[in-house]
Structure formats: structure tokens, C-alpha cells
Amino acid sequence: MIFSTTEPPFCFHQGTRPLLLSMPHVGTFVPPQLAMRMSEEARYLPDTDWHLEQLYEVAEEIGASVLVATHSRYVIDLNRSPDGASLYPGQRVTSLCPVDTFNDTLIYTNCSEPNDEEVATRRNTIWQPYHAKLTEELARLKAVHGIAMLWDAHSIRSELPRFFDGKLPDLNLGTSNGTSCSPALATALLDIARQAKGFTSVLNGRFTGGYITRHHGRPDEGVHAVQLEMTQSSYMQESRPFNYLPELASLVQPHLRHLLEAVLAFAETPRRADF
Numbered sequence: 001m002i003f004s005t006t007e008p009p010f011c012f013h014q015g016t017r018p019l020l021l022s023m024p025h026v027g028t029f030v031p032p033q034l035a036m037r038m039s040e041e042a043r044y045l046p047d048t049d050w051h052l053e054q055l056y057e058v059a060e061e062i063g064a065s066v067l068v069a070t071h072s073r074y075v076i077d078l079n080r081s082p083d084g085a086s087l088y089p090g091q092r093v094t095s096l097c098p099v100d101t102f103n104d105t106l107i108y109t110n111c112s113e114p115n116d117e118e119v120a121t122r123r124n125t126i127w128q129p130y131h132a133k134l135t136e137e138l139a140r141l142k143a144v145h146g147i148a149m150l151w152d153a154h155s156i157r158s159e160l161p162r163f164f165d166g167k168l169p170d171l172n173l174g175t176s177n178g179t180s181c182s183p184a185l186a187t188a189l190l191d192i193a194r195q196a197k198g199f200t201s202v203l204n205g206r207f208t209g210g211y212i213t214r215h216h217g218r219p220d221e222g223v224h225a226v227q228l229e230m231t232q233s234s235y236m237q238e239s240r241p242f243n244y245l246p247e248l249a250s251l252v253q254p255h256l257r258h259l260l261e262a263v264l265a266f267a268e269t270p271r272r273a274d275f
Helices: 116-145 183-194 211-216 246-268
Strands: 010-013 019-023 065-069 148-156 171-174 201-203 223-231
Touching: 010 116, 019 116, 019 246, 065 116, 116 148, 116 211, 148 211, 148 246, 171 183, 183 201, 183 223, 183 246, 211 223, 223 246
Parallel strands: 019 065, 019 148, 148 223, 171 201
Antiparallel strands: 010 065, 171 223
């Protein structure tokens, strides 16, 4: 099947400080010819990381760069390995070009799943440019500031029986089990998350970081990467129509700001011997 799109693969804002926010799952664009192949449920894009641009509105204010996906993760998942390798061997996961939803229902009707050629086209058209820009901006930050910090921003429904039992902690920090950023930074961030009144937190629990965190985090080279997977119940309506809830979001936004400011404080502190 032929795949094409009329939308650019990302939107980008260049900041002035050594921090890049990546939002790979906020996109909602699906080319019309592809949407026609999808189930009614899938066309609502229920597995989107809704409203993160609004939730993280502080990012540009504090001088961070921001890279935002435009296409739905149902088109291609920007936080998966380009070869489709599982991030969590032995556990249930979705693929590079998903064929099922988080509810374990089929995305495509009438056996219209993408074949290898279509997957390759989607990867070349959307995945590659996003990751090229991500790589380029981290290199620029490192060249300008001597260090680069990557914050990979995600959100997910608080209860998803397909992937985990019970309710997730609200703030799920992931550092690829301690390999994608400085241990001192990870400890500082977990301390901040634990002090967030009304919110639960964990470091390297169910979510240890996806492909972006694992691939780009190289603390020994001065590039530190952290993933935050938030429960959507912390700031929005988890069921359709997936509304943003400003009053609820206002309770967690100060903690997000505190986390990002801690990342910048780490980056901009002259002493950085623990790379």
C-alpha cells in the first residue's frame, strides 16, 4: 500500500538554554487515505499523549528547545527502535507501526495492516526526520553549552490492564535503569517527585525509558536523557473527548517546572564531574 502525507514530521522551537523537550506521542494527524483503513475506535486516537504542549507551556518560558511530533503514533511510533525491536522483551508492547490499540483492539479493518514497504516509507518520511532533528539539536546544545539535557515527555491512562496491574504512579521517571543520565540527577529528580504533594512517583518502574531516552542518553559524553511518563488523570479527562482540565493541570504544573529547573540547574552548575 502507498503511504503519503501532507504534513511536516515535526514542529520545533529553538531555545536558549541546554535543555530539549521531546514530545513524540502528541501528534494527531493521520493522512485521510490511512484513516479510511482504521477502525472507528482507532480514528479517535485514544492512545495519544494529549495536551502535553499546553501542560508544558513553561518549557519555552524557561528557555528550553521543544520538539513536537505532528503525526499520530498510530502512523508511526517515534519512541520505538527503527528495526521494530521490543523495548521490553517478554512484556506486551506495541510496535513501530502499531496494529493494535492499548485496549488490545485492532487498529485496521479488512486486513489492511501496513506491509514492510509501507512501514519503510513511514519510517523514512516521519521517523527519520524527527530523530535527525533531535540528534541535530542535542549536538547544537552540546556545542554551545558543553552539555545537553533531553527530557522525553509522555503521558498515559492511569489504568491499562494490557500492560500493568492496578493504577500507575502519577510521575514515572525513567533513566534506562540508570544508564541514560547522571545518577546524581536521577536522585535529585526522584526527590522532587516524591515531594509533590498529592502525586505518587517512581524511578525506573514499569517505564524505564523508551528508545529516545535509551538511544540518546550518553552521560559519559555529556548528553543526559530522562523520560517522564505521567498519568493522564493528573491533568485531563482520560476518556473521550479527552478534555484538558486546567484546574487539575495547575496542581501538577509547578512540580513539572521544578523538575525542569532541576535539570537546568544540573546542566548549568560549573561542577559536573559525575558525567
